[in-house]
Amino acid sequence: MDSQQFYRITKALADPRRYEILSRIAKCRELACSDVRCDLPITAATLSHHIKELVNAGLVELRREGQFAHLKLRRKAWREYLSRLGKFKTAKF
Amino acid sequence: MDSQQFYRITKALADPRRYEILSRIAKCRELACSDVRCDLPITAATLSHHIKELVNAGLVELRREGQFAHLKLRRKAWREYLSRLGKFKTAKF
DNA sequence: CCTATAGTTAGATGATTATCTAAGTATCGA
DNA sequence: TCGATACTTAGATAATCATCTAACTATAGG
Numbered sequence: 001m002d003s004q005q006f007y008r009i010t011k012a013l014a015d016p017r018r019y020e021i022l023s024r025i026a027k028c029r030e031l032a033c034s035d036v037r038c039d040l041p042i043t044a045a046t047l048s049h050h051i052k053e054l055v056n057a058g059l060v061e062l063r064r065e066g067q068f069a070h071l072k073l074r075r076k077a078w079r080e081y082l083s084r085l086g087k088f089k090t091a092k093f
Numbered sequence: 094m095d096s097q098q099f100y101r102i103t104k105a106l107a108d109p110r111r112y113e114i115l116s117r118i119a120k121c122r123e124l125a126c127s128d129v130r131c132d133l134p135i136t137a138a139t140l141s142h143h144i145k146e147l148v149n150a151g152l153v154e155l156r157r158e159g160q161f162a163h164l165k166l167r168r169k170a171w172r173e174y175l176s177r178l179g180k181f182k183t184a185k186f
Numbered sequence: 187c188c189t190a191t192a193g194t195t196a197g198a199t200g201a202t203t204a205t206c207t208a209a210g211t212a213t214c215g216a
Numbered sequence: 217t218c219g220a221t222a223c224t225t226a227g228a229t230a231a232t233c234a235t236c237t238a239a240c241t242a243t244a245g246g
Binding site for chain 2 (some may be wrong): 221222223224225
Binding site for chain 2 (some may be wrong): 203204205206207208212213214
């Protein structure tokens with residue numbers, strides 16, 4: 001994982017709403033946008049914007065099928081992000 | 094770690110400059126502001142602002158001694174943050 | 187075809203924020 | 217006491233960004 005992707009992920013997580021959205025996606029094998037949005041007080045346009053950020057960060061994969069956009073967490077990217085955060089140079093004192 | 098602190102940390106990490114600053118602090122037992130700033134192209138005022146955010150997020154401890162402000166990573170908070178991120182509900186598929 | 191559903195895009199707006207300058211406080215050493 | 221160093225605070229500015237509305241594309245089902 002290069003620095004650019006790392007920072008994009010860090011930024012993507014920094015909005016609570018987007019974090020919640022990612023969290024919902026992560027809990028399922030796959031989820032359509034409309035299901036993500038159910039009971040969230042945001043418009044479809046706003047969701048679309050957040051999804052774009054998550055995809056752009058490499059955290060979410062989007063598969064189109066008919067009218068639907070199915071979303072899935074890219075677990076490999078998530079693991080790599082955690083791993084890089086874990087390697088944060090914390091000198092042992 | 095409650096949600097508020099979690100989000101404050103997430104936000105604190107989301108600025109690359111601030112992440113770099115935290116990284117420098119983490120590498121040492123303790124570090125003065127002036128040492129953090131050496132060779133960073135920012136003013137003392139900007140550094141002061143970032144330090145305030147890091148302290149506010151609970152990631153950094155500040156100890157005053159004479160003219161100096163000594164900074165230290167709060168390793169417990171960092172561990173708790175990683176631990177909470179690790180518990181992200183990633184259903185196993 | 188027509189209508190409803192799913193999602194996207196463009197553009198506007200208001201809030202947040204990273205940064206600076208300028209001026210302040212506090213401490214140290216001569 | 218004076219000047220230098222370390223840091224903070226207040227206020228301004230410009231950039232970023234979360235959100236909305238309105239209009240769009242595309243698909244599914246009668």
